[in-house]
């Protein structure tokens with residue numbers, strides 16, 4: 001955890017990069033104000049990026065230093081104030097293990113306003129799903145690599161993975177590989193066509209479904225002709241239990257030149 005020792009409440013310089021009028025702590029400040037005035041900016045080393053929580057402390061009226069705010073860190077903003085870090089995160093409240101363990105309790109200060117505490121409270125489980133508890137970062141060292149490579153191997157080789165990723169990421173197409181043997185017509189390829197403002201789904205047998213961003217839907221089938229057999233609108237039921245709905249039914253018939261496969 002990061003531990004930040006706050007000064008008494010003071011006026012900020014008029015050119016404060018965070019637009020604050022004050023910084024520091026005075027008794028009876030609500031947590032939102034303590035956060036607003038003190039979540040940045042600080043000289044924060046790289047360790048800060050792996051910490052999950054920040055505690056802010058200040059002396060109370062008896063002079064004893066106590067934790068006045070606990071924050072779950074979402075990210076360290078290092079852009080707003082060049083060379084400095086601004087802590088962005090959620091203010092914790094009663095019931096959160098970190099809040100309950102620290103807020104309102106005495107804590108030892110330090111000449112350096114930024115300290116790090118090794119705490120058994122507020123540990124997370126490794127994001128790979130192995131269940132190991134960690135106090136720093138999101139993964140047990142090495143587990144991020146393992147989790148990544150497990151996913152690569154589900155696609156194939158590293159080259160297969162790169163091809164697949166580039167296709168998906170560029171919106172050219174994604175083959176849904178998790179085939180369900182109970183589907184008689186196979187799974188569609190889903191493709192985003194940004195230039196036409198539509199998502200396209202294409203089934204192995206040539207059936208195509210286009211979902212336009214403006215709400216239009218186009219259904220097509222390669223090597224086929226079409227007959228629309230039903231177009232219906234249903235209004236909502238008077239009792240409010242049935243919702244309004246509409247549907248179109250069409251049948252595609254293979255053309256002479258079409259292949260039957």
Ligand SMILES: [Zn+2]
Nearest residue numbers: 126128130143
């Ligand atoms: Zn793990």
